[in-house]
Amino acid sequence: MLELRRVTAGYDPREPVLRDLTLTLEPGESVGLLGPSGCGKSTLARVAALLHEPYAGEVVLDGEPVRGWRHRAPRAQRTAFGVVFQQPRLSADPRLRLADLVAEPLRANGLDHAARVAELAERVGLGQDLLARRPHEVSDGQLQRACLARALTLRPRWLICDEMTAMLDASTTAALVAAVEAYRAETGAGLLAVGHDRVLLERWCDRIVEWEAGAGRG
Incomplete structure (x- = not known):
């Protein structure tokens, strides 16, 4: 509770x-x-x-x-807790590829991330081709999908x-x-x-x- x-x-x-x-x-x-x-x-x-x-x-x-x-x-x-905010561009490091953005919580906790990132990208409808892009190279909707995936990484x-x-x-x-x-x-x-x-x-x-x-x- x-x-x-x-x-x-x-x-x-x-x-x-x-x-x-x-x-x-x-x-x-x-x-x-x-x-x-x-x-x-x-x-x-x-x-x-x-x-x-x-x-x-x-x-x-x-x-x-x-x-x-x-x-x-x-x-x-x-x-x-997993948190998703209103404005993805304010909660995403512009220097990171989307794959690294999703993997942030895993890296911070010393956990393997490659398979988990691919799984989460599929879960939120984020194409694998987008994972190599940075926030300025994707739409707000695509970036918010990555932010949701990040929120789910640690279950x-x-x-x-x-x-x-x-x-x-x-x-x-x-x-x-x-x-x-x-x-x-x-x-x-x-x-x-x-x-x-x-x-x-x-x-x-x-x-x-x-x-x-x-x-x-x-």
Whole structure:
């Protein structure tokens, strides 16, 4: 179970974006977080993925409180999450070939990567010919496929998709959602999908948590 208990977080302690917020995800559950820009959805997603330390409250993973954030989080907790952000060009090193981008988490953990990269490329619909290219040589949709593959490399138990499809066309959106759902069906991973597209989230998720503008500020 993933629990956020009475979380207060933001980027200025004097004006938190989130205040006293609680959210629980059951194993295997898919939850959509729906709301307008600026309401704190992405901040909550980063807290849930152990990428942003809250000012108050706690994150509890499988009954164990999280004690560290980003690289200071215990490896077992840190690698339980796979994260895909809205803008792939801001989350991809422009110097890396897509094959190396997908392999980043594997290399960081000293794991063999060649076979896994090929497997993941096929899973997300990324042609093998594209793996030798760099981000500026592919489309946004192709780069986001690589970012999704990277998020899946360590077989995470929780996926955080923060506006993953906001910049993509309908066919690419459908392909990425299908890839996420195929992975979840195979592994039982839970999902927190952040977005402002109600129709997509209603089709994708088991339930939706809806925020209005300013709701995250309590």
